[in-house]
Amino acid sequence: MYDKGKVLLGLAIFLVLALSVVGYNMTAGDNKKPEPEDAKLKGYTACVKKTDYMKSSHMVLLNQWRDEVIREGKREMVETADGSLMVEKSLQNGCMKCHTSKVKFCDTCHQYASVKPYCWDCHLAPVEPTDGKEAH
């Protein structure tokens, strides 16, 4: 082997880089998928869409609501997926009525997936009972 020292050093760097991800997660500790905590408002048994849809496409629905409410003036309520109740088309006054905690509901998955939506730049999250101050 020629230039043995350099080649081995290079290979070592390569291996460390390639395997560092595994190592990082081994040392970083708990890396289980967190489950969002869900507190449904009394009487509500379902969300406005099926869970699968909400998981993947809630942002699309929120954008759609936003356009409907602000731009088209369609402020009528929507019914839940099982048709039981009506929900206001609003993040603050609709969604967050049921999902009362931004930290426990929204942030859990968003942090896990490293998603930082800019909703909360304007919209106010419900007051979190844990620390008593508003989360905005």
Next chain:
Amino acid sequence: MKVLRPIIAVIALIVAGGVLGMSQGTQMLVGVILPSIAFLVLIVGIIRKVIDWSKSPVPFKIPTTCGQAKSLSFIKEDRFDCPTSKSDVIVRMFLEIFLFRSLFRNTSADVKSGDLPKLHYGPSLWLWLFGILFHYTFLTIVFRHLRLFTEPVLPGLALLEYLDGFVQIGAPVLYQSDLIFMGAITALFIRRLIMPQVRYISLGTDYFPLLLIFAIGATGMLMRHYFRVDITAIKQLTMGLVTLNWANPGNIHPVFFMHVTLVSTLMIYFPFSKLMHAVGIFFSPTRNMANDSRAKRHINPWNDPNIKPHSYAAYEDEFRQFMVDAEIPVDKELPSASAAETTEEVTA
């Protein structure tokens, strides 16, 4: 058409990934086992290749120069195009790896017909431009994917994602790197198709990686913007991969498995293909050597240590009599009789 078979191959891979990703039973196969094997193949393959390369000697010093070598003090030396010191070589390698310098120096010759046909040499930078855009956006995309492989997510990734999605288009936000990446790779592919001289020298192995990577990008973007797969379920799977804690994938859209199949193929294909230029660049003798062959002696690495150097003087000493007999001119004449005698006397 040399491009046809790669197209068929990539389509077959997409179909296979999609079909296997549709049922829970085979999802494990394509979502967990395949990428794990592929990663192993990638690592082991690269190491094997590197060891193989490092065993192959470079017989002569071939530090290709593109500028004035170090010479007399009043002649301006071109340090980085004709480096003589190790540090200058490092600079040249840096420029090569990070800025693709030799590609930047690419020229093309063309003849313009007119009243008098003119031959003209000029820089040809499109290949460099699309190449560098492609590589850097690819790097960005790879870094961005680390959010699926680290928990807690690596610090700094959030900033990268923010900058990459700075122009807020759509939700989830469109990454600028994705757009540039797809544009650049399309341009590289089209270049191979429409330029006659490049098409002539292109083989299936040139088209295949381009198409494969294009398909990876396309499935990735479809996943994000069209099907909007459940990202947390995917992260559960990918985290399982890197913590060696293989979980049965949950309910994930088949397009994800297409993506994974294609990426796995790329990883398996990588060590056995032209894509190894990523590693090979470190081994390119025309780039990684200093032009110091006049200052330092370069010993042929495959020399047999038992064969001692044999200089011309020694050769002549050995065969002088025969040479003189054959009337071949010699540097040193045969010792004359008188001279021989005096020598003998002295020695005596």
Next chain:
Amino acid sequence: MDNTRRKFLKLAGLTAVAGVTVPMLGSKALAADHGGGHAAPAEHGGGHQEEAPTGVRQGLVIDTGKFHDNPGLAEKCQKVCHDYHNVPKFPTSKDEIKWIWTDKFPNVFPDHSHYKKDDRMSSMNILALCNHCDNPPCVRACPTKATFKNKDGVVMMDFHRCIGCRFCMAACPYGARSFNWRSPRGSEDGHPFIENYNPKFPTRMRGVVEKCSLCSWRTKQGKDPLCVEEANKEVEGAMVFGDLNDPNSEISKVLRNRFTIQRKPSLGTKPSIFYII
């Protein structure tokens, strides 16, 4: 699920739409009546289409005399509006944001002669707010349709879409628009710009333009805008809200019976805010 129940719920949802029909019948009457679930026709705009081909055009009449006789009333209107809509209060006037405010008569009505006007008038503080013009220059200027005129004739802001170019501010001849020069969520010297957040309404973020939306979120439910409700709570008829295009609305009656002026009518913007002097 019970099919009739589903139908009923849908119908109930539509009453929200039908809310737009509320003002045409006179806002007073219906504001009290609201919640009883009007079985109004589902079609938007209801039945006055033939009489007023331009559809609904919501407007306001402000009785400046009543405000002058009740000092502090205008400030109350401003407070209820700014509190509800999380309008920040900045220490510097340069950053100021206001949806509804007061200014002197010559400032609100610069086109009108102030020479030899009675003392009462020149000392008057006039309530000013977005005029919700029928022909709004801000909407014309906006390059992203972030500000637009909705079906009720109200000039709306879509804070999500605003890029902060402030072209609308240059275009507005009434100075009705404010820009978030800095983050409204911040604070200075320990004083937050928004003292008490109203959790029912969003704040804005820095870099967008904002202004009065004539409480379109309320009027859809058949209620008066907050300022109107607040003003009328103390002084009956200080402000009248309703559909200008409906000849039977209270506001149309007021406009027929009283002399009113608009701000800078010569510019052809057709403001929907009228002032009884």
Next chain:
Amino acid sequence: MVDKILKGNGLYWGWLTLLLMIMGAGAVAYLVQFNYGLGATGMSRDVTWGIYISQFTFLVGVAAGGLMLVLPYYLHDYKSFGRITLLGEFMAIAAVAMCLMFIIADLGQPMRAMNVILHPSPNSMLFYDMIVLNGYLFLNVLCGFVVLSSEYRGIKYPNWVKPFIYLSIPWAVSIHTVTAFLYCGLPGRHFWLTAVLAPRFLASAFAAGPALLMVIALIMKRTANFDVGQTAKDKLVTIIGYAAIINFFLLGCEVFVGYYSNIPGHMHTLDYLFFGLVDHSTGVMHNNLVPFMRASVAMGIVGIGMLFLARKQKSDAMLATSCILIFVAFWIDKGLGLVLGGFVPSPMEHVVEYVPTVVELTVTAGVWSTGFFILTLLYKLVVAVKRDSEATLKIS
């Protein structure tokens, strides 16, 4: 061809380093502004546009001014402009790039800038401005580089580029007309609400753009040994001089209309700019811009006189001075007075003055430096290619 920008002497690299340093300072200042919000600038609720938009307006003029250098050569086959035509096109590129940067710097939400394309609003003048500015940038990049690379290859530019060149001529007029329409279509802003705004914009542009080019050409004659030629310079003097005179004529028209009609709205801003204006509610006199505006008129008139004198005396120094005077005069007139004056008095008849902050000025300096950086690289290219091709011509 492009690699020619990488070879230069110490002066060249020193100049670029200086520009890069100012650009760096500008970038830092922009980060400060980005994090704090536009409140970091001197703009306020009443003066909602400041130095960014005024620079943008002025630079659109500089870009459009390139037309005066392109038109004689391509349309009238005026050979003496051979050396400055490309300079004109490339000046337009740098100026439009600066315009775009100033617009971005002025946005409250720059990350949403794409909304202008995603939600096109043909009723807004800004929508058309976006189209014409980017279109003009594209046309100049295309024409400039095709013509230059043809020259580099020692051939005449291909015929397919001709329609683009011809298109770029009316397009130059359109960029400044649309930019004027941004202002003169707004009701309630009397100072802007005038039909001569677009013609006045064009007149000042056709003076300021070539004036800047003249100064640069004279600098390049010294530093890069690149002379555009006496005939071209003499012709430029005619263009600059008459355009400047027309601008002052139009300004005079404005003054006449304002004061003879005696309509308060038409007089207020002129009062504010040249004499100062009293806020009636506070009784305070506001006259920040008065010295600038008076100096602008003086410099403009002196500059025009000197310009023609310089041609007569064939004095480069005087020529440069007069061009600088005219350029600065119009920079104040359009880059300060026009935009800032339009906001005084406010719609509520208050007088609020605007003073830019350090952050704002640093960002502005950064953008100007970026523009000059682009300009230097492009001109370096032009000079190198022109020298090569002219040397080849001499040999053959």
